[in-house]
Amino acid sequence: MLPCQSRCPQYHEGCHKTCAAWKKYRAASAEDHRRRRAYLDYYSRLCADVERRCWKVDPHWTLR
Template identity: 35%
Template sequence: MLPCQKNCHAYCPGCHKSCPHFRAMQEQQRRDLARKKEYLRRADESCRAVLHQCRAAGGYLGPLPY
């Protein structure tokens, strides 16, 4: 089911293909996803750098035993 199907007064089957509101919503979702991916990439890069520094200093012993 399309997210606009319940809220759009002009909904009809297949109309999302040419709907400017639907396209704008999709573009916003793409921007949000790209922003989240960039945040996760930077966080991963930062964590890897800190982990590398800990290993180089000899303070990293590996994962904790459970």
């Protein structure tokens, strides 16, 4: 089910392929996805760096 299906008065089967509002929604959704992915990638690398440093200082640090 498309998100616009229940609230768009001009909805008909297949209209999302040419609808400007749908394209705008998809572009905003893609941009949001890119921002979230960049955030997760950044903090994943940051955490990996901290973990790598901990292992370097004390290889048995997780066993405590």
